[in-house]
Amino acid sequence: MAAPDELFCWEGDWGLPSVSTDCLVVLVRVRSLKAPVQLRRPICSPWRSPGGSLPALRTNQNETLSRPSDIIIHLRKQKFNADFDLSAKEGADSLAFISLLEEKLMPALIYTFWVEPKNFVEVTRRWYAEHMMFPLNFFLPGRMQSRQLEKLRLLRGDEHLEAGEELEKELYRDAAECMNLLSQRLGSHKFFFGDSPSSLDAYVFGHLAPILKCKLPNGKLQQHLKSLDNLSDFCSNILLLYFPRDSREPSAQKAPAAPEAGDFDNVPNKRRKQFLSALFALGAMLSYALLTGMVSIQHGHQEALEEPPDPEHIGAHEEEGDG
Amino acid sequence: QFLLADRFHLKSTAAEPWPENATLYQPLMDDQILLSDHASSLSVQAYLRMCGLPIQVVCRYNAEYMSPSGKIPFIHVGNQVVSELGPVVQFTKAKGHSLSDSLDDVQRAEMKAYMELVYNMLLTSELFVQWCDDATAGEISRPRYSSPYSWPLGNILAYQKQWEVRRKMNAIGWGGKTLEQVQVYEDVNQCCQALSQRLGTQPYFFNKQATELDALVFGHLFTILTTRLTSTELAERVKSYSNLLSFCRRIEQTYFEDKKLMKD
Numbered sequence: 001m002a003a004p005d006e007l008f009c010w011e012g013d014w015g016l017p018s019v020s021t022d023c024l025v026v027l028v029r030v031r032s033l034k035a036p037v038q039l040r041r042p043i044c045s046p047w048r049s050p051g052g053s054l055p056a057l058r059t060n061q062n063e064t065l066s067r068p069s070d071i072i073i074h075l076r077k078q079k080f081n082a083d084f085d086l087s088a089k090e091g092a093d094s095l096a097f098i099s100l101l102e103e104k105l106m107p108a109l110i111y112t113f114w115v116e117p118k119n120f121v122e123v124t125r126r127w128y129a130e131h132m133m134f135p136l137n138f139f140l141p142g143r144m145q146s147r148q149l150e151k152l153r154l155l156r157g158d159e160h161l162e163a164g165e166e167l168e169k170e171l172y173r174d175a176a177e178c179m180n181l182l183s184q185r186l187g188s189h190k191f192f193f194g195d196s197p198s199s200l201d202a203y204v205f206g207h208l209a210p211i212l213k214c215k216l217p218n219g220k221l222q223q224h225l226k227s228l229d230n231l232s233d234f235c236s237n238i239l240l241l242y243f244p245r246d247s248r249e250p251s252a253q254k255a256p257a258a259p260e261a262g263d264f265d266n267v268p269n270k271r272r273k274q275f276l277s278a279l280f281a282l283g284a285m286l287s288y289a290l291l292t293g294m295v296s297i298q299h300g301h302q303e304a305l306e307e308p309p310d311p312e313h314i315g316a317h318e319e320e321g322d323g
Numbered sequence: 324q325f326l327l328a329d330r331f332h333l334k335s336t337a338a339e340p341w342p343e344n345a346t347l348y349q350p351l352m353d354d355q356i357l358l359s360d361h362a363s364s365l366s367v368q369a370y371l372r373m374c375g376l377p378i379q380v381v382c383r384y385n386a387e388y389m390s391p392s393g394k395i396p397f398i399h400v401g402n403q404v405v406s407e408l409g410p411v412v413q414f415t416k417a418k419g420h421s422l423s424d425s426l427d428d429v430q431r432a433e434m435k436a437y438m439e440l441v442y443n444m445l446l447t448s449e450l451f452v453q454w455c456d457d458a459t460a461g462e463i464s465r466p467r468y469s470s471p472y473s474w475p476l477g478n479i480l481a482y483q484k485q486w487e488v489r490r491k492m493n494a495i496g497w498g499g500k501t502l503e504q505v506q507v508y509e510d511v512n513q514c515c516q517a518l519s520q521r522l523g524t525q526p527y528f529f530n531k532q533a534t535e536l537d538a539l540v541f542g543h544l545f546t547i548l549t550t551r552l553t554s555t556e557l558a559e560r561v562k563s564y565s566n567l568l569s570f571c572r573r574i575e576q577t578y579f580e581d582k583k584l585m586k587d
Contacts (some may be wrong), residue, residue, distance in 0.1 A: 067496055092517035096436035099443035154494035157393070181432035 004038045005074075006058045008049040011131055014213040017243045019127065021109065023055040025068045025206035031242040032197045035075050045136055068206075072199055090193045094200040097185065097192070100178055105207050107155050108175030108221060113210070114148035115163045118217045176224050179208075183228040190237065197238065204231075205238045341418060345400045346379045347371075348386040354470045355384060356395075357463075358550045359449040364396040366408050366542025371398075372578040373533045374420045384471035412535050422534045430529055434536045437521060437528070441536075444514035445543050448507045451497060452557060454488040459553045511560045515544075519564040526573065533574070540567075541574040 007030065009023040018024050030037045037057070049056040057065045057074065065071045086094065113124050128141040153161045161167065182204060191197045192204070211221050212235050226232055289295045349364040350356040356364070364380075371378045378398065383389065390397040390406045397406035405414045415421065423431060453464045468484060469477025518540055527533045528540070544567055548558050561567060 088516075088520045089523075092520040093433060093436070095444075095513065095517045096433065096440040096521075099440040100436040103439045103443055151494045154491045157491075177435075181435055184428040185432045185436075187429070 004036045005060055007037050007039050008054055008056045008058070009039065010054050013127065014210075014215070015239070016209055016213050018055075019210065019214075020054060021106075021206045021210060022068045023206075024209055025202045026055050026057070026071050028197065028202040028205050028238060028242060029072055029075060029199060032202065033075060035078070037075075045132060046140075047136070068203075072202075086193050086198055090198075094193070094198060097182070097200050098203050100181065101203055101207055104174045104178035107152055108171040109207060109211070110148050110152045110155075111163075111168065111171050112216065112218065112221055113214075114145050115152060116168065116218055117163055120145060122217055123214065172220055172224075175221060179225060179228055179231060183231050186230050186234060188230060191234075201234075201238065205235055209235050209239070339401055339418075341376050341420070342401050343377060344379070345377065345398060346381050347396050347398045348381050348383055348389060349396045350386050351382045351384055351471065355467055356382075357467060358453055358546055358552070359446060360387075360395040361550065362446070362449065362543040362546040363394070363408065364542070365546055366539045367396050367398065367411055369541050369574065369578060370408065370411065370422075370535055370538035371415075373422060373538055374415055376415065376420060408535065408539060422532065423529075425532065426529055426534070433521075434529060434534060437518070437536050438539055440514060440517060441539050441543060444510045447492075447495065447497075448511045448514075448557075449543070449547070450488055451492060451507050452552065454485050455492055455497070456501070456553075460485055462553055508556055508560055511557060512563075515561055515564050515567060519567050522566055522570060524566065526570075537570075537574065541571055545571045545575065 007026065009027060010018045010020040012018045016024065017027055027039075029035075030039075046053050053066055055066070055068065055071070057071045059065065059074065065074055112119055114120055125141045125145070128144065129137040131137075132140055149161070153159060186192060192200045208225060208231060211225050212232060214222075216222065286295075290297070347364070347368060350360060368378065368380065386397070387393060387395055391404055392406045394407050397404055398411060400414070403414075405411050412421075423434060426434060452459055454460050465478075465481040465485065469481040471477070472480060522528055525531075528536050544561055547561050548568075548571065550558075552558075
């Protein structure tokens with residue numbers, strides 16, 4: 001085999017190897033198949049990826065694959081396929097449940113991360129803005145959001161879809177039903193088919209893990225997921241099995257970085273910034289006043305009082321009167 | 324669909340029995356209706372027949388615009404209008420008719436998953452073949468879609484619909500590709516293979532009794548088999564699974580014996 005394939009993925013957070021569902025699906029599949037794919041250092045710019053979007057797999061024939069299903073098919077073609085062990089019926093079930101995930105759960109995922117206003121502003125946009133480099137962080141999150149909203153609109157077949165209570169209720173209801181169905185199908189087993197994970201396990205993990213791990217202000221999906229014990233255990237299990245490094249909670253590392261953050265804003269060094277900006281403003285005002293002559297610094301206060309008033313000073317006073 | 328958001332309304336519908344004059348609306352059979360719409364319509368008809376509920380099929384050229392969700396088909400029952408198979412199933416369930424009550428939880432999960440499989444793979448492929456393949460769109464879909472209208476309205480509407488479908492294909496990553504590039508036939512094959520595996524040698528997908536999954540699969544497969552397109556490849560993929568063929572024949576003979584469906 002020639003040089004190994006290279007995989008580009010979004011960076012991880014909240015105890016996950018990646019924040020993107022598609023990336024997670026591919027990562028789990030690669031790990032569970034022990035495929036010799038080289039994982040490039042997690043990047044935070046889709047512009048750096050060969051296909052212009054993430055995830056992306058650059059094969060050794062310099063071909064770029066972007067859709068998770070394409071990537072998995074490619075891995076399968078190279079004979080790294082655990083699904084061979086699945087019976088034909090299980091393979092069919094696998095396909096059916098993946099469709100269920102994509103039709104019922106994914107719209108809710110898109111909504112909760114990208115469309116719901118509070119979640120988007122406080123978590124998603126902040127995360128992407130913080131992790132992208134200048135100047136991408138100014139416009140790329142907004143562009144990603146409009147693309148996701150467009151996708152949601154097309155999926156639902158409604159041109160004028162907007163964030164709202166009704167839509168949220170409908171989407172979350174579908175998602176809750178989907179999670180219930182998955183839970184019923186999983187039962188008390190470790191994986192959906194047999195003792196080793198298949199592509200269905202990868203897809204389920206990719207969709208559920210962000211919901212489980214990310215702390216969102218509007219966390220109705222997370223509450224429902226946490227109430228389904230077997231699904232939560234399933235996710236934690238896969239995390240421990242394949243991503244032990246990431247599964248340690250990162251909150252311990254984050255805490256020292258912002259000790260004086262304050263309760264209402266997470267901007268570090270807020271007080272110092274406020275003080276500096278006030279100082280800067282004051283300095284600017286003072287220098288303007290000095291330069292235009294509204295205020296003049298007088299040396300020798302006593303002499304000024306005894307001397308007759310200077311014409312310049314009269315001029316300055318007049319200006320003062322005007323100003 | 325908009326009806327279902329109002330649960331209180333549903334409870335009030337349960338009280339009324341199924342009327343004799345329930346009607347199903349679809350576009351004109353001979354000249355206008357397209358593959359995907361016909362498949363959906365046939366699924367709903369099959370489902371209602373399986374439940375033993377009488378329904379009259381009425382063809383109207385503006386059925387799509389009359390429908391509350393914009394999708395075909397829709398049924399007019401009493402003073403309510405419900406469109407698409409999913410909501411119709413819920414509606415009949417509220418009236419006390421259901422085909423999937425005897426399934427256990429795991430089976431119901433599988434049934435829902437397989438229905439989504441049909442929507443995801445089969446319906447999407449049908450839409451793609453109809454509207455994104457230039458040959459099919461130009462020779463069949465656009466002429467048929469615009470047939471009830473005079474020029475230039477028909478043209479405008481047809482192109483509008485085509486544009487809408489192509490945008491949807493963009494969202495799922497199939498935008499701007501030809502039939503060969505997008506593994507449409509491969510998807511259809513995989514879907515049929517999965518359905519064939521699940522069906523096995525049983526008469527129906529679950530137990531010995533038909534469910535909404537059977538209605539849905541019948542609607543789509545039968546339509547694919549009996550609709551003439553620019554190429555027969557879609558039908559060929561389905562034909563290669565003999566148990567699916569006999570399944571379609573069996574459903575047709577059992578539930579549609581009084582009605583002559585479109586036959587090849």
